[in-house]
Amino acid sequence: SHHCAPGKRQRLVLSRMFQPQNLREDQVFSLEGKAGDLTCKSQRLMLQVGLILPASPGCYHLMPYTVRAMEKLVRVIDQEMQAIGGQKINMPTLSPAELWRATSRWDLMGRELLRLRDRHGKEYCLAPTHEEAVTALVASQKKLSYKQLPLLLYQVTRKFRDEPRPRFGLLRGREFYMKDMYTFDSSPEAAQETYGLVCDAYSRLFDRLGLPWMKARADVGSIGGTKSHEFQLPVDIGEDRLVVCPSCHFSANTEILDLSQKICPDCQGPLTETKGIEVGHTFYLSTKYSSVFGAHFTNAHGDSSLAEMGCYGLGVTRILAAAIEVLSTEDYIRWPSLLAPYQVCLIPPKKGSKEAAATETVEHLYDDITETVAQLRGEVLLDDRTHLTIGNRLKDADKLGYPFVIIAGKRALEDPAHFEVRCQNTGEVVFLTKEGVLQLL
Numbered sequence: 001s002h003h004c005a006p007g008k009r010q011r012l013v014l015s016r017m018f019q020p021q022n023l024r025e026d027q028v029f030s031l032e033g034k035a036g037d038l039t040c041k042s043q044r045l046m047l048q049v050g051l052i053l054p055a056s057p058g059c060y061h062l063m064p065y066t067v068r069a070m071e072k073l074v075r076v077i078d079q080e081m082q083a084i085g086g087q088k089i090n091m092p093t094l095s096p097a098e099l100w101r102a103t104s105r106w107d108l109m110g111r112e113l114l115r116l117r118d119r120h121g122k123e124y125c126l127a128p129t130h131e132e133a134v135t136a137l138v139a140s141q142k143k144l145s146y147k148q149l150p151l152l153l154y155q156v157t158r159k160f161r162d163e164p165r166p167r168f169g170l171l172r173g174r175e176f177y178m179k180d181m182y183t184f185d186s187s188p189e190a191a192q193e194t195y196g197l198v199c200d201a202y203s204r205l206f207d208r209l210g211l212p213w214m215k216a217r218a219d220v221g222s223i224g225g226t227k228s229h230e231f232q233l234p235v236d237i238g239e240d241r242l243v244v245c246p247s248c249h250f251s252a253n254t255e256i257l258d259l260s261q262k263i264c265p266d267c268q269g270p271l272t273e274t275k276g277i278e279v280g281h282t283f284y285l286s287t288k289y290s291s292v293f294g295a296h297f298t299n300a301h302g303d304s305s306l307a308e309m310g311c312y313g314l315g316v317t318r319i320l321a322a323a324i325e326v327l328s329t330e331d332y333i334r335w336p337s338l339l340a341p342y343q344v345c346l347i348p349p350k351k352g353s354k355e356a357a358a359t360e361t362v363e364h365l366y367d368d369i370t371e372t373v374a375q376l377r378g379e380v381l382l383d384d385r386t387h388l389t390i391g392n393r394l395k396d397a398d399k400l401g402y403p404f405v406i407i408a409g410k411r412a413l414e415d416p417a418h419f420e421v422r423c424q425n426t427g428e429v430v431f432l433t434k435e436g437v438l439q440l441l
Ligand code: ATP
Pocket: 129, 161, 163, 170, 171, 172, 173, 174, 175, 176, 177, 178, 221, 278, 279, 280, 281, 313, 314, 315, 316, 317, 318
């Protein structure tokens, strides 16, 4: 059988994937309850190909392809956070009410906070963010010295928010993944420097993903602090309204401006408006949280000083959906190359067709790719549904957006065999021998 050749690594085959394939539009509508709940392209496409399945309003099952893409995204995030000295931690989701009462956010957060009680009657929330928890954690370390600063702690965890209107699929869930970083510095100047460092890491991240982004001045909202920016992807369905100055590159969320503002506050040039999806948010918090929980460090004179803090969020599941929203056509999902769930899809001929003899050639190609191209190990998928025509399977592959689709048609029977290689991100189609394919990949 295709999925298990003796003495060989197991081949990944599509027929074994736990993934509903290609639902019709009406089937997708019925998944989300009513048609009106299908609110954007990424949500529709992700449901159609079975990347996500609704579990309850604002909560989704993430299916195998999506988990792979998310793990890749988390790896890129880890690289960028650790390149600036970030240390990864993981804090509990169950967050005791007393932490939130200490900052008054138990009341301020209102109905967005999902609250619950344990068997002893003790109150908790399911954490929507972790400023309180991380500050209490750092405050518990009494011997923190200025020599250990800046301290950059981050995590990638599920967050819970009882959104009044969960919608747009993964873009606005009630349960979602966030990367949140918290920084501790010895002075306001040092904290500003760290703020710049994290913003630069965010810029590099979005550049590496190949996504068009904007950094806009923003409101501090319920997190608080004195300085804040949002990283926004400009898209029509975005819920944020932004202004941009084409001459001096000032940009801001309209939340912080008088709306009637048509003139750039920096250069007095005319402002243009655009919509955006907020994918990241940075805050300079000063001592707002450290003063509440007593997060101190010992300074160069041996005295105790309050830590200067910053906090920095990235919407991990939101970035996945937003990338699909930005890069895809109405019919075909396209991913940032770094995040595509599988890099290569191989399509052998239909069973019983004239070219069926080329099936073995494709299996050899599969083994050669995974044995000689180390970074493609686990990245190649064989579409073994040979009861379907090549054309039908190509349509599915187009829809899912593998960066490379390799087809064995008539020319796979030539000596040497030639494969049709479709580079989905450039639209290029080339015919290559096995050696040519290995070289290209
Ligand atoms: P929004 O304005 O979209 O409600 P927010 O300002 O409330 O977002 P933050 O508190 O700044 O969100 O959280 C940090 C990041 O977490 C956001 O920039 C966003 O990328 C992500 N995020 C926030 N809420 C959600 C949600 N409901 N679903 C998915 N991602 C979210």
